[in-house]
Amino acid sequence: MNSCILDIRDLEISFFTQAGEIKAVNNISLQLKDGEVLGIVGESGSGKSVASYSIMGLIAEPGKIVNGNIRFNNHTIETMGKKELQKIRGKEVSIVFQDPNTSLNPLLSIGSQLIEVIIRHTNKTKKEAKERAVELLGLVGMNEVDKRLKQYPYEFSGGMLQRVMIAIALACEPKLLIADEATTALDATIQAQILELLLQIKKKNSMSIIMITHDFSVIANICEKVAVMYAGRIIEYGKTEDILYNPKHQYTMGLLKATPNINSHIHEKLVPIKGSPVDLLNPPLGCPFAPRCEKCMKICLRSMPKNKVISDDHYTACWLLEKKLWS
Known part of the structure; x- marks a missing residue:
């Protein structure tokens, strides 16, 4: 049985601005097992990135963890200082951002940036670091590796740059990889290649992955479990097949209706979710999705529902599932 590498309990993160407190993450709990x-x-x-960045201690001012605990790989993240966090970033947990163009230094070669990461987080010499860099670029499917090490970011395509970012993130064989919309800017073919690459590396290194996305096709291809977030809350959680084929929250259903189904023989019209996301400066008293929900009831506007267990590893927070309302 796989052990739990990440345990988030009752996490609340707020940004304290001149306009007021913005509750970006509101009382979420998550567990992630090794290799999951x-x-x-x-x-x-919705709070996806903010929640994930907190695992690396990357919540910058005016953001602050106001409540809850984050236990990662036997570390208590919320109590760690900057120097302690720097020791685990890249080595135990790494991140791949959506746009590699903003993450790579345009004035430095790919090789020098990759080698710097390896030297910083390991005891390898410069020669050993270069050998590791060559190995990593080969691992992510890069051709003419020696040539690529000497090139600069502007000489690479978007897909190649994303492979470089994955190589950098994997340089020290982290236990957890966070991919923040890492395939959003890529075409479908390159996206499929990147997802297949991540699965291969996950299997080889027994690595856990958190995929932050708004694309259900990515979810279907790579994820075992799914957390659906809205207004800083997890409003539904479950195994991928439960979320895709047996969703229980109106928001999850809305997201699925707004997603094209390329496997369907029926030409279904996409139905967007009406309205706009909730104002986190002035959130509603009840369910945050209530103002946009077609099945909204009076109680939805007054009170936030508790999590309702549907089955093993599947729960949601929706008043429509409370039978006592109908009895």
Whole structure:
């Protein structure tokens, strides 16, 4: 039985601005096992990235963890200082950002940036670090590796740059890889190659992965479990097949209806979710999705529902599932 590498309990993260407190993450709990792939899906501003960045201690001012605990690989993240966090970043947990163009230094060659990461986080000499860099670029499917090490970011395509970012993230064989919309800017063919690559590396290194995305096709291809986030909350959680084929929350259903199904023989019209995401400066008293929900009831506006267990590893927070309302 796989052990738990990540345990998040009752996490709350707020950004304290001049306009007021923005509750970006509101009382979420998550567990991730060794070798498991978890997808976090939701619209922009739902809290996906903020929740994941907190694992690396990357919540910058004016953001602050106001409540909860983050236990990762026997570390208590919320109590660690900057120097302690720097020791685990890259070595035990790494991240691949959405846009590699903003993550790579355009003035330095690919090789020098990759070698710097290896030297910083390991005891390897410069020669050993270069050998490791060559190995990593080969691992992510790069051709003419020696030539690529000498080239600069502007000489690479978007797909190749994303492979470089994955190589950098994997340089020290982390226990957890966070992929933040890592395939969003890529075409379908390159996206499929990147996902297949991540699965191969996960299997080889027994690595856990958190996929942050709004794309259900990515979820279907790589993730074992899914957390659906809205307004800083996890409003539904379950195994991938449960979320895709047996969703229980109206928001999850809305996201699926707005996603094209390329396997369907029926030409179904996409149905967007009406309205706009909730204002986190002035969140509603009840369910945050209530103002946009077609089945909203009075109680939805007044009170936030508790998590309702559907089956093993599948729960949601929706008043429509409370039978006592109908009895």
